[in-house]
Amino acid sequence: MANSPEMRASDADRDRVAAILREHTAQGRLTMEEFNERLEQLYQSKTYGELARLTSDLPDVDLRNRPAKIEAKPVKKGAHLGLVAAWRTWAVASGINWVIWLIVSVTSSDLVYPWPLWVMGPWGVVLLMSTVFGTSKPKTE
Known part of the structure; x- marks a missing residue:
């Protein structure tokens, strides 16, 4: 039985349309504002016609046959991606903290304790120990 425009839509129907809209946005057909x-x-819609x-x-977009994603830059052989991400996060957080420390030190005209x-x-230290003594392969279930 075909769905008539007056039939009520489900949450799964709305999720499917949201995925289609995301795909069209990724392909440049819709701006972020649109x-x-x-x-x-979409989330106020109640019927198939409104969707x-x-x-x-x-x-039309076939979400099952989407083009393959572009591969990210390869990481050194044997490096665990989670460990690489953890080091990057550590570096960014450390950099932000040092910038804050520098701003406080400069504006207070006094060298603040290097917190x-x-x-x-x-x-x-935890990351270093994980890097040196940890396994290089992610655990699989």
Whole structure:
């Protein structure tokens, strides 16, 4: 039985349309403003007809046959991606803390105690121990 425009839509139907709208935004057919407007209308929609109007000016998208994602830059062989991400996070957080420390030191006209060492030190030691003594492969279930 075909779905008539007056039939009530389910949450799964709205999620499917949201995925289609995201795909069209990723492909450049919708701006972020248009996407946000349609998404707002989407979650207020009650019927199939209201859902259909949100995508009526867009071509059909088969979400099952999407193009392959572009591969990220390869990481050194044997490096665990989670460990690389943890080191990057540590570096960014440490950098932000040092910038804050520098701003406070400059604006107070006095050299403030280097408290960022307490943030980056223990965290860095844990990461270093994980890097040196940890396994290089992620655990699989």
